[in-house]
Amino acid sequence: MAALLEMRGITKAFPGVKALDAVNLTVQAGEIHALVGENGAGKSTLMKVLSGVYPAGSYDGEIHYDGALAEFANISDSEARGVIIIHQELALVPLLSIAENLFLGNERAKAGVIDWRDTNQRTGALLKKVGLNEPPSTLVDKLGVGKQQLVEIAKALSKEVRLLILDEPTAALSESDSQALLDLMLELKDQGVTQIIISHKLNEVRRVADTVTVIRDGSTVSTMDARAEPITEDRIVRDMVGRDMAHRYPARERRAGDLLMEVKGWNVWHPLHTDRQVIHDINLAVRAGEVVGIAGLMGAGRTELAMSLFGRSYGRAITGSIEIGGKPVDVSTVSRAIAAGLAYVTEDRKSLGLILDETIQRNITLANLDAVSRGQVLNETAETRVAEDYRKALNIRTPSVFQQVVNLSGGNQQKVVLSKWLFARPEVLILDEPTRGIDVGAKFEIYGIINDLSAQGKGVVMISSEMPELLGMCDRIYVMNEGAFVGELSAEDASQERIMSLIVTE
Ligand SMILES: Nc1ncnc2c1ncn2[C@@H]1O[C@H](COP(=O)(O)OP(=O)(O)OP(=O)(O)O)[C@@H](O)[C@H]1O
Numbered sequence: 001m002a003a004l005l006e007m008r009g010i011t012k013a014f015p016g017v018k019a020l021d022a023v024n025l026t027v028q029a030g031e032i033h034a035l036v037g038e039n040g041a042g043k044s045t046l047m048k049v050l051s052g053v054y055p056a057g058s059y060d061g062e063i064h065y066d067g068a069l070a071e072f073a074n075i076s077d078s079e080a081r082g083v084i085i086i087h088q089e090l091a092l093v094p095l096l097s098i099a100e101n102l103f104l105g106n107e108r109a110k111a112g113v114i115d116w117r118d119t120n121q122r123t124g125a126l127l128k129k130v131g132l133n134e135p136p137s138t139l140v141d142k143l144g145v146g147k148q149q150l151v152e153i154a155k156a157l158s159k160e161v162r163l164l165i166l167d168e169p170t171a172a173l174s175e176s177d178s179q180a181l182l183d184l185m186l187e188l189k190d191q192g193v194t195q196i197i198i199s200h201k202l203n204e205v206r207r208v209a210d211t212v213t214v215i216r217d218g219s220t221v222s223t224m225d226a227r228a229e230p231i232t233e234d235r236i237v238r239d240m241v242g243r244d245m246a247h248r249y250p251a252r253e254r255r256a257g258d259l260l261m262e263v264k265g266w267n268v269w270h271p272l273h274t275d276r277q278v279i280h281d282i283n284l285a286v287r288a289g290e291v292v293g294i295a296g297l298m299g300a301g302r303t304e305l306a307m308s309l310f311g312r313s314y315g316r317a318i319t320g321s322i323e324i325g326g327k328p329v330d331v332s333t334v335s336r337a338i339a340a341g342l343a344y345v346t347e348d349r350k351s352l353g354l355i356l357d358e359t360i361q362r363n364i365t366l367a368n369l370d371a372v373s374r375g376q377v378l379n380e381t382a383e384t385r386v387a388e389d390y391r392k393a394l395n396i397r398t399p400s401v402f403q404q405v406v407n408l409s410g411g412n413q414q415k416v417v418l419s420k421w422l423f424a425r426p427e428v429l430i431l432d433e434p435t436r437g438i439d440v441g442a443k444f445e446i447y448g449i450i451n452d453l454s455a456q457g458k459g460v461v462m463i464s465s466e467m468p469e470l471l472g473m474c475d476r477i478y479v480m481n482e483g484a485f486v487g488e489l490s491a492e493d494a495s496q497e498r499i500m501s502l503i504v505t506e
């Protein structure tokens, strides 16, 4: 097999950070090549170099593509050669239709007028290829993330792709959507499309990748060929973090104390479709020191429940009561919920969790500015000290806490959101998909932080689509389906099968 792509000695620096330090990457024609590494290792940056987001001249090293030196000046340049990247954060325009998105900037036109018949026909054919059964006129914001991901791939196919780059395509997808996407990747491979996938889900990497390259701290550590030797997850992890990791979940002394939070008879109605009840009569209890999980499929209502509890940030006509520490609390606004001892780490860090153009420091102190102020005056030195503490505790990779959050890698952004809510010093912390996009080493660190909270007698509610994580961390798991709790399992009784059977039989 010939190499379709060879990146040699790629070095790329940002102010204060050497994101890439002489990275080499060779991708054979027709293979699926996985790029793995810790948060901030440089994976996305390398792919942005490859696709012309960072143009030739802004990095050192050489890219050889399809037998010639490639010096892409921008994205259209690389796209014209069949190199297409689907970024970590999806980039579709929500209020345009699928068809409009597919041909945005590449409109099918006759004599300067958009040819809708042709556009819709082509869209139909592309959607069929990716297995998406939706009319071309559907607005993108009506689609779930899984389907949006398929639209992104259809868009890539509309451009005659030769090398498709997928940056964490399944991070926000449900189990079944992920499987469908991986199947599609294998199909595209059969059709001769070379692919690079970045993922923190090592089981997926094992499933689709022919070759795995590990990057650590901006340098290539190893390249493994699955066709020559079986690639184990343990081996990948060792190369990623630079040491063996015997356990994926840190041990915790399980010792649930007194009842800490009790939610009774919680009902929530849809904010717009006023006849739709989204949450049905939820009763939820959390003891001091307890880690309680909420399992369920996407769309089960877990996020809606959490957000409605957290200052009514979701829903209307909410009824029910919450007690914390045996006293009824007022959680009718976000600031009252915080004052009552609740905190909520959103699953949607980009639009709800962070102020992207603010510094790391300000994002961390945001939910508890009083703690770093005297009267109305903010003490910036104190603020910096707090931010530095969290940078160390959570191992946030950045040259300084004065960096804008937008410049952090995805996983490190997640750690900033987490820091913010830890600093708010809640009694009960609700975590919504807390390890999405987080590397294995950092996951372990986050689990450690959860255990610390538990040891301090705080309560933790953990919503996660990764069942092994719930099983590995929780003392008790509520199973949710269609807006209601359909079962409750203790750690000893819980298993993936039992959770699934509760979901499907109810
Ligand atoms: N535009 C930028 N300005 C400054 N620093 C940046 C910029 N983009 C990336 N970095 C830094 O470069 C390093 C590599 O980031 P990159 O996004 O490539 O990591 P990654 O491997 O994709 O991580 P993740 O798994 O978290 O997505 C990080 O330290 C990041 O903070």
Ligand SMILES: [Mg+2]
Pocket: 043, 044, 045, 088, 167, 409, 410
């Ligand atoms: Mg990345």
